[in-house]
Structures are given as structure tokens and as C-alpha cells.
Amino acid sequence: MTARSPAKRVHIKSYGCQMNVYDSERMADVLRPLGYGLTDDPEGADLVVLNTCHIREKATEKVYSELGRIKAMKLRKAESGGEMLIAVAGCVAQAEGAEIIRRQSAVDLVVGPQSYHRLPELIARAHRANGETLAADFEAQAKFDALPVDRGDTGVTAFLTIQEGCDKFCTFCVVPYTRGAEYSRPSGDIEREARVLAERGVREITLLGQNVNAFANDEGGGLAALIRRLARIPGLARIRYTTSHPRDMDDDLIAAHGEVEALMPYLHLPVQSGSDRVLKAMNRSHTTDDYLKTIERVRAARPDIALSGDFIVGFPGETDADFEATMSLVRDVGHASAFSFKYSRRPGTPASAMAGQVAEEVKIERLARLQALLEAQQRAFNADTVGRTVPVLFEKPGRHAGQVVGRSPYLQAVHCPGGLDLIGKIAPVTIKSSAHMSLGGERAMEIA
Ligand code: SAH
Numbered sequence: 250m251t252a253r254s255p256a257k258r259v260h261i262k263s264y265g266c267q268m269n270v271y272d273s274e275r276m277a278d279v280l281r282p283l284g285y286g287l288t289d290d291p292e293g294a295d296l297v298v299l300n301t302c303h304i305r306e307k308a309t310e311k312v313y314s315e316l317g318r319i320k321a322m323k324l325r326k327a328e329s330g331g332e333m334l335i336a337v338a339g340c341v342a343q344a345e346g347a348e349i350i351r352r353q354s355a356v357d358l359v360v361g362p363q364s365y366h367r368l369p370e371l372i373a374r375a376h377r378a379n380g381e382t383l384a385a386d387f388e389a390q391a392k393f394d395a396l397p398v399d400r401g402d403t404g405v406t407a408f409l410t411i412q413e414g415c416d417k418f419c420t421f422c423v424v425p426y427t428r429g430a431e432y433s434r435p436s437g438d439i440e441r442e443a444r445v446l447a448e449r450g451v452r453e454i455t456l457l458g459q460n461v462n463a464f465a466n467d468e469g470g471g472l473a474a475l476i477r478r479l480a481r482i483p484g485l486a487r488i489r490y491t492t493s494h495p496r497d498m499d500d501d502l503i504a505a506h507g508e509v510e511a512l513m514p515y516l517h518l519p520v521q522s523g524s525d526r527v528l529k530a531m532n533r534s535h536t537t538d539d540y541l542k543t544i545e546r547v548r549a550a551r552p553d554i555a556l557s558g559d560f561i562v563g564f565p566g567e568t569d570a571d572f573e574a575t576m577s578l579v580r581d582v583g584h585a586s587a588f589s590f591k592y593s594r595r596p597g598t599p600a601s602a603m604a605g606q607v608a609e610e611v612k613i614e615r616l617a618r619l620q621a622l623l624e625a626q627q628r629a630f631n632a633d634t635v636g637r638t639v640p641v642l643f644e645k646p647g648r649h650a651g652q653v654v655g656r657s658p659y660l661q662a663v664h665c666p667g668g669l670d671l672i673g674k675i676a677p678v679t680i681k682s683s684a685h686m687s688l689g690g691e692r693a694m695e696i697a
Pocket residue numbers: 304305421422423424459460492493494519521559560561590591592593594595
């Protein structure tokens with residue numbers, strides 16, 4: 250008998266949004282006391298967790314094909330007398346529950362996004378091959394209360410979930426069903442976690458929520474008050490937040506963009522469509538005019554703000570004219586970056602049963618046109634930075650030796666000659682070149 254239990258290896262793969270990335274890191278935190286160390290390679294691992302996304306049909310399908318691959322690994326391990334547990338976590342777990350085990354019997358346990366603090370108990374039951382191995386409760390608070398205060402290895406930047414769930418019920422979207430009702434964490438808990446991260450060398454925190462700007466601050470003052478509070482933490486140089494809903498951009502949050510130095514000039518504010526008729530059918534609770542007025546107010550507070558967003562093309566009933574309205578809105582706004590998707594019919598959502606489903610070829614054609622326009626805008630935004638000197642927070646080594654990569658305040662990736670000592674530091678960089686997704690530059694002065 251050895252004094253210590255042998256190290257176990259867990260492979261966690263994240264799909265979908267940043268909230269899943271955060272959850273995957275927290276799962277690792279929950280599993281660490283059980284002796285699990287992270288591995289990049291699922292082959293031979295003791296536990297494989299797929300932290301899944303349900304947002305579009307393709308995302309869900311990917312999970313089942315990956316499960317087939319992992320099953321083969323599980324069988325190989327069993328042949329050599331070993332054991333591999335397979336866990337499905339995340340939004341597919343919540344949406345499909347026990348159906349996953351019926352479809353893929355190699356799966357040992359299923360755990361929803363609000364229940365992964367229970368992984369140790371579920372793993373113990375799965376080992377004994379008895380008892381309930383499905384956890385899909387909707388108690389966000391119980392989860393956060395149960396998570397360890399400490400965090401595992403952190404880099405220069407970190408995600409911090411402050412809000413979960415959604416009460417908005419856009420007619421195309423599964424999130425209200427997979428993540429549950431809106432829940433905001435207590436500010437004191439958030440500050441404690443942010444301080445732990447800053448003490449570990451994190452310089453930039455991105456506050457996360459499905460509707461992060463609907464954050465209900467238990468101490469009053471909404472998201473803006475939280476940002477002002479976190480901005481005082483020593484070492485923390487940059488704060489970002491995502492994803493916001495146009496309806497919840499209040500005056501104080503907009504003002505904070507002009508006042509809080511640590512709050513970065515980047516705003517991801519999805520509008521989805523440029524047609525009011527479509528927005529109404531989507532139950533977005535804002536019009537294009539509301540959105541444009543919000544953008545105007547944000548730009549008045551912070552003229553250089555980089556705007557990002559999400560768009561859906563081919564929503565049921567979307568006509569050529571509706572789509573042209575989206576193109577025209579995009580032309581008017583000018584985006585630094587954006588995500589765009591073909592509408593995907595999700596079971597159980599109101600839009601999936603709507604008349605006027607748009608043909609696949611039409612969606613493909615519209616998406617290609619929209620993406621070409623968004624790409625041109627991104628290239629133009631990046632090209633505008635050339636010649637300017639911007640502060641870059643260096644995050645990691647570049648692909649080439651003697652090169653480091655960081656981010657500008659506008660979230661652009663910046664490649665720059667320099668040593669690894671720069672990682673974690675903010676230095677002024679003069680931008681020399683630009684492409685679709687990144688910038689190249691040279692350090693302008695000494696490190697800040
Ligand atoms: N809470 C955020 C979005 C979360 S989902 C918001 O309200 O903006 C991320 C993005 O996925 C959405 O903004 C939307 O553009 C896209 N999306 C959601 N459901 C979709 C569906 N059924 N088909 C295609 N895209 C979808």
C-alpha cells in the first residue's frame with residue numbers, strides 16, 4: 250500500500266461560451282482535492298468530462314460524435330484492466346438529462362451547469378455502479394456556496410462568473426431552459442474571488458453572465474457599482490464584461506465606461522437583427538432604434554469604444570427586406586468584431602414551431618454576405634489602429650521564438666517581439682501592421 254493515493258488524470262473539454270470555460274476551470278477546482286490532475290489528452294484518462302453546449306444543433310451533434318471517440322478510448326483502457334469514467338456536463342446535460350445515457354451507454358454520469366459541485370459524490374456513485382448519477386438541479390446559489398474559494402493555475406487573464414441564467418426568453422434560444430432563471434452572486438463573494446485571482450497574478454478579469462448587465466447587486470448600484478469596487482483591487486489592471494443585453498445598459502454602466510480607467514473600451518452588445526419586425530418575433534424587447542440610441546450614449550461616454558455583437562440570419566419569417574435592414578444596421582454601426590449565425594431550430598423553443606422557416610440555401614447566402622461585411626469592418630477597425638501606440642497586456646509566448654502575444658484595450662490580439670519576462674506586464678506598443686484577426690507591433694517605451 251502506498252501512503253498517497255496515485256494521481257488520477259482528468260480531461261475536461263469545453264464547448265460553447267466563456268461561461269462553460271469558467272465552469273470547466275471550477276470543475277477542475279472541485280476535483281483537485283480528490284487527487285485529479287488535469288491532462289490535455291483524453292486517451293487513458295481516469296475521467297473525461299465533456300462540458301457541452303446546446304445553443305445550436307451543430308453544437309449538440311458534436312457532443313455525440315465526440316462521445317463515440319471517447320467510448321473507444323474507454324474500451325481500450327478497459328482491455329488493459331483500467332477504468333475510465335465519462336461525464337457529460339453543461340447545457341446538453343441539462344437539456345437532455347438521462348436521454349444522453351440512453352443514446353450513449355458509455356456515459357457514466359450527467360451533470361447540469363448548476364450541479365457540478367456535486368461531481369465528487371456522483372463519481373463515487375458511478376464507481377460503485379449504483380445510485381443516481383444524474384444531477385440537474387437549478388440552484389445556482391448552492392453551487393457557488395459549495396465551490397472552493399481557491400482557484401487552480403491561473404494565467405494573466407481570467408473569467409469570473411457573476412451572474413447566471415436568463416429570464417428573457419428570446420424565442421430562438423435554449424439558455425433560459427438550460428441555465429435556469431437569472432441569479433446574481435453576492436458582491437462580497439465576487440470581490441473575494443477577484444482578490445484571490447489578483448493575488449495569483451491575474452491582471453485582467455472578464456466578468457461573465459448570460460445577461461451580465463442584468464447583474465442584481467445585493468449592495469445596490471448594479472454592475473457599474475461592482476466594476477467600480479473591483480477596479481480598486483491592487484494588481485487588477487483591466488476589467489471586461491460579457492454578454493450584455495441592450496435592454497440592461499443603464500446610465501451608470503454607460504457612465505462607468507467614461508470614468509473607470511480599468512474598464513476596457515470594448516462592448517459586446519448583441520442586437521441579433523436590424524429589422525424591428527424580426528426583433529419583435531424574437532421577443533428581444535428592444536427595437537433597432539433603442540439599440541442605436543444606446544450605442545450613441547455609449548460612444549458619447551467613451552468615443553473610442555470597440556463594438557461587438559451577435560447576429561442571427563434566417564430567423565423564421567425573415568424576408569429579403571428584413572435581412573437588408575440587418576446589413577444596413579451593420580453598415581451604420583461599424584463593428585470591431587462580431588459573431589453571426591444561421592438560425593438553428595431548437596426543440597422546445599417557440600421559434601422552432603413558427604411558420605416561415607427559411608430555406609438552408611437562403612440562410613447560407615445571407616450569412617456569407619453578412620460575414621463578408623463584418624470581416625471588412627473588422628479589418629478596417631484593425632487597420633485604424635496602425636500607427637497608434639496602445640497599451641498591450643502580454644499573455645503568452647507567440648508562435649515564433651522571441652515573440653510575445655497580448656491584447657490591446659480593444660481586445661485585438663497583438664504580436665510583438667519581446668521576451669517572456671513581458672508576460673503579465675502592460676507595455677505601450679506601436680502598431681505596425683494589421684490583419685483580419687490580429688495586429689503586429691513593436692514596444693514603444695519601457696514597461697508600465
Ligand atoms: N445572452 C446573450 C446571448 C447568449 S447565446 C444575448 O442575449 O445576447 C449567444 C448567441 O448565440 C446569441 O446572441 C445568438 O446570436 C446565438 N443564438 C442563440 N440561439 C440561437 C439559435 N437558435 N440559432 C442561431 N443562433 C443562436
